[in-house]
Amino acid sequence: MTLQLTDDQQALLAGASGPAVQLAMRLVTRMAAVTSAVSLLPITRAHVDGCLYHGQVSLDFARTLAEGGGVVRVPTTLNVGIIDLLHPELFRGPREVAAAGRDMMRHYRAMGCRQTWTCAPYQLVDRPDPGEQVAWAESNAIVFCNSVLGARTERYGDFMDIAAALTGWVPATGLHTDEGRRARVVVSVEGIPLAVQERDVFFATLGHFVGTNVAGMIPAIVGVPTATEDQLKALGAAAASAGAVAMFHVVGVTPEAPTLDAALGGRAPERTVRFGARDMAEGMAALSSTRSQRLGAVSVGTPHFSLTEFERLHALFAGRPVSEAIAFYVSTGREVLQAVADRGWEAELRRLGVKIVTDTCTYLTPILAPQPGAVMTNSAKWAWYAPGNLGYEVVFGTLEECVESAVRGDVWRDDALRALIEA
Amino acid sequence: MMQARDVLVAGEARGPVVALSEPLSFWGGVHEREGTVIDVHHPQHGVSIAGRVLVMPSGRGSSSSSSVLAEVIRAGVGPAAIVLATADPILVIGALVAEALYGTVVPIVVLSPDDYARCASARELEVLPSGRVNLAQ
Numbered sequence: 001m002t003l004q005l006t007d008d009q010q011a012l013l014a015g016a017s018g019p020a021v022q023l024a025m026r027l028v029t030r031m032a033a034v035t036s037a038v039s040l041l042p043i044t045r046a047h048v049d050g051c052l053y054h055g056q057v058s059l060d061f062a063r064t065l066a067e068g069g070g071v072v073r074v075p076t077t078l079n080v081g082i083i084d085l086l087h088p089e090l091f092r093g094p095r096e097v098a099a100a101g102r103d104m105m106r107h108y109r110a111m112g113c114r115q116t117w118t119c120a121p122y123q124l125v126d127r128p129d130p131g132e133q134v135a136w137a138e139s140n141a142i143v144f145c146n147s148v149l150g151a152r153t154e155r156y157g158d159f160m161d162i163a164a165a166l167t168g169w170v171p172a173t174g175l176h177t178d179e180g181r182r183a184r185v186v187v188s189v190e191g192i193p194l195a196v197q198e199r200d201v202f203f204a205t206l207g208h209f210v211g212t213n214v215a216g217m218i219p220a221i222v223g224v225p226t227a228t229e230d231q232l233k234a235l236g237a238a239a240a241s242a243g244a245v246a247m248f249h250v251v252g253v254t255p256e257a258p259t260l261d262a263a264l265g266g267r268a269p270e271r272t273v274r275f276g277a278r279d280m281a282e283g284m285a286a287l288s289s290t291r292s293q294r295l296g297a298v299s300v301g302t303p304h305f306s307l308t309e310f311e312r313l314h315a316l317f318a319g320r321p322v323s324e325a326i327a328f329y330v331s332t333g334r335e336v337l338q339a340v341a342d343r344g345w346e347a348e349l350r351r352l353g354v355k356i357v358t359d360t361c362t363y364l365t366p367i368l369a370p371q372p373g374a375v376m377t378n379s380a381k382w383a384w385y386a387p388g389n390l391g392y393e394v395v396f397g398t399l400e401e402c403v404e405s406a407v408r409g410d411v412w413r414d415d416a417l418r419a420l421i422e423a
Numbered sequence: 424m425m426q427a428r429d430v431l432v433a434g435e436a437r438g439p440v441v442a443l444s445e446p447l448s449f450w451g452g453v454h455e456r457e458g459t460v461i462d463v464h465h466p467q468h469g470v471s472i473a474g475r476v477l478v479m480p481s482g483r484g485s486s487s488s489s490s491v492l493a494e495v496i497r498a499g500v501g502p503a504a505i506v507l508a509t510a511d512p513i514l515v516i517g518a519l520v521a522e523a524l525y526g527t528v529v530p531i532v533v534l535s536p537d538d539y540a541r542c543a544s545a546r547e548l549e550v551l552p553s554g555r556v557n558l559a560q
Contacts, residue, residue, distance in 0.1 A: 023523055027516055034431055034512045049486060055455050055494035060524050137486050157486030157513045159493075159520050244483060388451055388463050 001038045003029060009040060012167055020070030024163035028170065031160060037171035045128055046072065046165035047121045047145075049079040049137035050158040051108045053101040061159060062107035065166065070111050073168035077116040077124065079138045080304075080360045081105045085117065086334060090357060090367050111162070117359035118333030120233065120304040122149055125335070130255055133176055135164035139244070140303045140381065143236035146247035148229060150255035152176050155246045175247060181256060182265035183249050185214045186272040189223030192280060196420050197224060201398045203231040204380035205283035206275055207238025213273050215243030220263035221250045230309055237303050238380035277421050284421075287383040287396035293411045295395065296373025298402045299362045301331035302382040307339050309399075313354075314345045316403040322353030323409030327372065331357045363389055376402050376411065425541065427532035427554035429510055432518045434530035436550050437559060438503035441475040442543040443467050446483035449491035449517070458500030476548040477502035478539070482511035492517030496527050504550040505531045508539040532556060 005013065013029060015022040032040060050058065082101035083091045091098050109115060116124060121136070122144045128134050128151035136145050136153040137160070145151050154174045156164060164170050174180040187210055189197075196202055210219055227235075227250060239245035249257035257263035305313070313330065322328045330349075332340070337358050340346045346356065362368055363386045368375065374393040377383055383396045395411055404412040444466050447453070452462035458473030473495075482488060492514055495501040501521070505514060510533050518529045530550045534542060538556070542548060547559035 026523070027519060030519055031512045031516060034429075034510050034515050050490065052487065052490075054450070054487060054490035055497070057494040057497045057520070057524065058490055060497075061493075061520055064524060139486055142486070155486055155513075157488065157516065158490040159516050160489070160512075241485075385451055388461065 003032045003037060004039055005029070009169060018069040020065040020068030021166050023065070023068065024070065024166040027160055027163040028167050032171035032173070035171050035173045037173040039172045040169040041133055041172040041176060042168055043074055043133050043135045043164055043170055045074050045132070045134040046076040046161060047079060047134070047136040047138065047141055048076055048108065048113060048161040048165060050162050051078045051081050051105055053082040053097065053104055054158070059100050059104045062104045065162065066107040066110045070166045072112045072165040074165060076113045076165040077121045078108055078113050079141070080117055080119050082360060084357050084359045086358050090355070092367060092370070111166070116333060116335065118304050118335070119361060120306065120333060123304065123306050123333060123336055135161060135170050137161035139240035140233070140237035142246050143240045143248065144233055146175055146181070147236055147249065147254050148232045152181070155244070181218065181247060182267070183218045183220035183263040184270050185217050185219050186260070186269040187214065187219045187221045187275055188272055189221065189275045191276045193420055196417070199398055199417060200231065200234055200378050201284060202280065203227065203235040204238050204378065205280050205287070207235035208242050208283050208287065208380045208384070209275050209279055210248065211239040211241065211243025211245050214245070216245070218247045218249070219245070220257060220260055220269070221248060222260055224250050225252060227253050228308070230306055233303055234380065241381040241384050281421055284396060287380055288394060289387050290374050290393040290395060292374045292393065292395070294373055295326060295376055295405055295409070295411050297327040297329065297368050297375045298406045299329045299331070299368065299375055299377050299382060300379065300399065300402055302361055302363055302377070302379040305330050305332040305336065307336055310336070310340045310345055312399065313403065314349060316400060317349070317352055317407070320352065320407045322406045325409040326406045327368065328354050328406045329357055329362050329367065330354060331361045334358045368392070376405055378402055425534060425538040425556040427556060428535055429533040430554040431510060431515045431531040431533065432522070432529065433552045433554070434528035434550070435552055436476065436504035436530050437548070438474055438476045439547050440478055440542065440545050441470055441472050443477070443479035446481045447479055448483045448485050449488035450485035453491055453495060455491060455494050456498055456500065458495050472502045473500040474503050476504045476506060476550065478506045478542045481507055481509040482514045486513060488513050489517035489520065493521040496521035496529055497525055501529055504529060504548070506539070506542050506548065506550070506556065507531065507533050508536060509533065
């Protein structure tokens, strides 16, 4: 069977809605052919990652679509851009890159996209319902959308995301279908005390392990009785960055996995992988690129910090200032920041020396000093990308360790947590 | 002579082979102005893909790889062609956008496991619009 298009879809492909939609429809139909889809299905929302500047092509593409009359057909949110529009002075890169990035952001606005500028669109008040068919880009957003919200998206990337938004159509395949959402492997968490499972690093290292060991597949995770959205965010982001995982189930926790059998679609798993205390300890060690005690900066909020994470950060600082030797960065979305400001936490955190970055992220764009010394983070995704992208040495730890280290001015380790893991 | 199982992007190209033993993410993995592999975790870290026929099992990782592939093609440091063992829509979209914006065609084909292995050990390859792949003499 080859791809069947309706008359309306054919008309878009023939240019009836202008050159921008025609180009977008060419991308959608070619992707459908590559993925062996036989039809297209309508989406109700889109989340666009293509608004991040990756070079001249990003700008050329956005301009071509905007000047070609492209307007989104469904409500469309924007992922991060290359600069913090609210705090542009934080950008340390070349001026022409900032200008190009700003220009590109203007084109996406002209096409009718909402100015959300966040990699965590699932933290917005208005977010997809379970079962909704959407087209989301950005690997952490994709995995959260499928796994935690129970809304359905394939792994859309740059160009395809806005193409879906401009046409309203995507290939009817993969994660949009019941069969495409079934778990094929089981990841069994064994011998890790619940007191350890409550910590952010448990979910980050489990996610990293999942990405490394079941890359590209959908796992059903058993042995994790409870998890918050923040914890599932950490799990998904790590699994997506280390191994292109676009969906996971946590049995008894995520919406499509009331039971293991339901997650597996009634079939036997192809294999079962165990995640134990040793895997966790090894994973935590592997995510640090240095054992240095000296620290120059701390970066949290990859993916963007949520309101509940800010609440916790505020409590952990407990009024103590960041050491003068340390630059402490938090990346978040502007909608969340507004809620943080409304509670009075933004002003207090800034007074303590915390630098808050919106609209972008510290692992994508030069915000930290060129030679910041080792950087501490509780994000497995940041730890995975920053050494290659930005050339930083990374110390991976819990949020508590990040805050204590920032207050003291050098790396502080939670020995009690390590004793619990190794017990 | 080999025939592609799938022609993802049709076109003609010829060049020396750079064969990768593991999938590569263009985003975070390829230098946008130089066309070299910069992923420190990748076994072929440091090699150039510019003007080469890139033979690799599949794409990997970030959904931003479409942009980086299109950008290296625009900058003239992209691969001449891409030969895969598994279809990858993210690379196809990047190549299609580069073609639409700049008129540069980078063919992408998927080969059977046997043919893929032959390509991976070849020195030079030619890819034809029909999906025919020849070991260059």
